[in-house]
Amino acid sequence: MLDSKKIRSDFPILHQQINGHPLVYLDNGATSQKPRAVIDALVRYYERDNSNVHRGLHALSMRATDGYEGARTRIAKFINAADPAEIIFTRGTTESINLVARSWAHAHLKSGDVILTTEMEHHSNLVPWQQAAKAAGATVRYIPVLGTDAEGGLDLAALDTLLTPQVKLFAFTHISNTLGTINPAAELCRRARAVGAITVIDAAQSIGHAPLDVRALGCDFLAFSGHKMCGPTGIGVLYGRQALLDKLAPDETGGGMVVNVTYESATWKPTPERHEAGTPHVAGAIGLAAACDYLDTIGREAIAAHDHTLAQLAMEKLSAIPGIRILGPRAGAERAGLVSFAFPDVHAHDIVTFADEDGLALRGGHHCNQPLMRKLGLTSTTRASFYFYNTADEIDLLVTSLRRIQKFFAGT
Amino acid sequence: MSADLSELYQQVILDHNRRPRNRGKLPTANRVAHGDNPTCGDQCNVYLRVDGDRIAEISFDGSGCAISQASASLMTTQLKGKTAIEAVKLYDEFHHIVTTGETPEDISDLAAFAGVHTFPARIKCATLGWHAALNALKGDEAPSTTESHID
Ligand SMILES: Cc1ncc(COP(=O)(O)O)c(C=O)c1O
Numbered sequence: 001m002l003d004s005k006k007i008r009s010d011f012p013i014l015h016q017q018i019n020g021h022p023l024v025y026l027d028n029g030a031t032s033q034k035p036r037a038v039i040d041a042l043v044r045y046y047e048r049d050n051s052n053v054h055r056g057l058h059a060l061s062m063r064a065t066d067g068y069e070g071a072r073t074r075i076a077k078f079i080n081a082a083d084p085a086e087i088i089f090t091r092g093t094t095e096s097i098n099l100v101a102r103s104w105a106h107a108h109l110k111s112g113d114v115i116l117t118t119e120m121e122h123h124s125n126l127v128p129w130q131q132a133a134k135a136a137g138a139t140v141r142y143i144p145v146l147g148t149d150a151e152g153g154l155d156l157a158a159l160d161t162l163l164t165p166q167v168k169l170f171a172f173t174h175i176s177n178t179l180g181t182i183n184p185a186a187e188l189c190r191r192a193r194a195v196g197a198i199t200v201i202d203a204a205q206s207i208g209h210a211p212l213d214v215r216a217l218g219c220d221f222l223a224f225s226g227h228k229m230c231g232p233t234g235i236g237v238l239y240g241r242q243a244l245l246d247k248l249a250p251d252e253t254g255g256g257m258v259v260n261v262t263y264e265s266a267t268w269k270p271t272p273e274r275h276e277a278g279t280p281h282v283a284g285a286i287g288l289a290a291a292c293d294y295l296d297t298i299g300r301e302a303i304a305a306h307d308h309t310l311a312q313l314a315m316e317k318l319s320a321i322p323g324i325r326i327l328g329p330r331a332g333a334e335r336a337g338l339v340s341f342a343f344p345d346v347h348a349h350d351i352v353t354f355a356d357e358d359g360l361a362l363r364g365g366h367h368c369n370q371p372l373m374r375k376l377g378l379t380s381t382t383r384a385s386f387y388f389y390n391t392a393d394e395i396d397l398l399v400t401s402l403r404r405i406q407k408f409f410a411g412t
Numbered sequence: 413m414s415a416d417l418s419e420l421y422q423q424v425i426l427d428h429n430r431r432p433r434n435r436g437k438l439p440t441a442n443r444v445a446h447g448d449n450p451t452c453g454d455q456c457n458v459y460l461r462v463d464g465d466r467i468a469e470i471s472f473d474g475s476g477c478a479i480s481q482a483s484a485s486l487m488t489t490q491l492k493g494k495t496a497i498e499a500v501k502l503y504d505e506f507h508h509i510v511t512t513g514e515t516p517e518d519i520s521d522l523a524a525f526a527g528v529h530t531f532p533a534r535i536k537c538a539t540l541g542w543h544a545a546l547n548a549l550k551g552d553e554a555p556s557t558t559e560s561h562i563d
């Protein structure tokens with residue numbers, strides 16, 4: 001495991017007391033904390049380089065432009081994109097997916113077409129496709145999630161019947177934020193390509209947790225948020241193959257993305273500018289590049305191994321609590337660094353409120369996954385999600401807290 | 413356990429959570445309303461049999477945290493026999509309790525929810541059932557078989 005003592009000293013926020021206890025931050029699936037290096041990059045930018053990009057010829061504007069475009073290059077390298085022009089800066093995963101759903105689907109989807117997705121998608125990778133399908137008269141099909149809480153994997157056998165030539169686009173999550181399932185993304189992309197479908201990967205939960213290579217995955221589009229990988233909020237990325245992005249009509253229009261404007265019409269710049277109308281989140285992009293640097297200093301292989309160790313430890317210790325129901329892959333099976341669970345007699349919100357008393361930050365609710373919750377016969381679960389600054393001791397604190405809560409509500 | 417937390421999870425609340433009163437569909441209901449808390453997925457249906465301008469019978473079902481379930485349960489015991497005007501007045505008092513922590517002397521068990529005010533995120537849990545009940549009171553007369561409304 002990573003040297004957590006040293007790593008934790010990089011994160012100012014972790015050194016505080018909550019309700020008289022040291023903060024145990026286990027809500028990384030919602031957002032990660034920020035290392036000093038990222039905070040410093042933001043401060044440095046605003047204190048030294050702040051200016052608008054692409055427009056000015058003065059020193060600050062050139063510095064800001066260099067910082068912003070340098071960030072694009074850094075992020076392209078982080079996910080092994082072929083060219084920095086394949087990186088579109090957005091507000092985050094949600095905006096990235098919406099961009100594809102509106103621009104690509106608007107131009108290409110016809111009545112009778114099918115969008116394929118899965119039963120385990122976050123609302124952000126579900127509602128935009130429903131909307132796109134409705135607008136075009138297309139339908140959305142879902143790959144079932146296997147079992148109830150037994151496995152949490154996708155029913156890949158169903159792909160033979162679901163992945164037909166009518167499928168024009170296949171959108172799926174790399175890692176389920178509710179189940180912890182890691183989907184076989186490269187295989188899914190290969191299967192989609194065989195029927196000529198465009199692929200969109202929601203990498204919100206996988207980015208920054210393990211090495212990620214868009215060319216090895218073979219996807220057409222990939223979306224992620226900076227804030228889940230130690231970067232700032234308000235910045236994210238849509239990766240798209242350049243050939244697709246160049247053909248894609250812009251979703252938003254305005255300054256910065258046009259070549260020639262008359263009172264009658266306008267022409268678009270090539271990608272990436274054509275998809276970034278208006279002043280971008282320059283500081284956010286620079287902060288995100290700093291996060292890439294930071295994560296690569298730690299090492300993404302090492303981060304993945306750390307996540308894995310914590311997840312297995314959590315599975316082992318949580319499974320031993322009487323009455324607990326754990327979603328997703330079984331103990332021992334491969335899973336991402338998060339565990340969702342439910343107790344028959346204690347609601348997730350009561351758990352989260354009690355755990356907060358012990359300094360633990362957990363998430364309770366439907367995790368933006370209402371249809372899946374309904375399928376599993378649940379209204380909410382509690383989720384503990386880990387990152388490389390979490391420790392084995394923190395999992396013990398989680399288990400102790402849960403046992404105490406269970407006892408309290410049992411009235412014993 | 414901290415003072416705030418034991419204030420929040422009072423014995424009355426734990427008791428209503430463990431042994432909810434008037435829980436289940438009401439076969440004779442002529443009013444029904446559904447309450448949703450989209451941020452947490454809590455749900456509550458309230459069934460009323462309104463007789464003249466009085467709540468003759470009341471029940472609830474749904475799922476949610478201890479606060480929302482106990483609040484709905486306790487509410488049913490308080491609203492039975494009340495007129496719509498009395499119900500709204502009682503809700504106003506309850507709302508005042510959960511948002512300020514102030515408890516008037518004559519308010520009985522509803523005062524148990526005073527601890528909610530130190531947990532602002534939980535106020536919506538405490539008022540979920542009340543919103544459904546007031547909506548049901550405002551609503552049109554529904555058929556007395558209520559299944560179709562919630563299934
Ligand atoms: C799997 C998944 N997809 C999409 C999102 C949405 O990300 P954002 O809110 O940053 O746009 C999340 C965030 O919770 C997620 O976990």
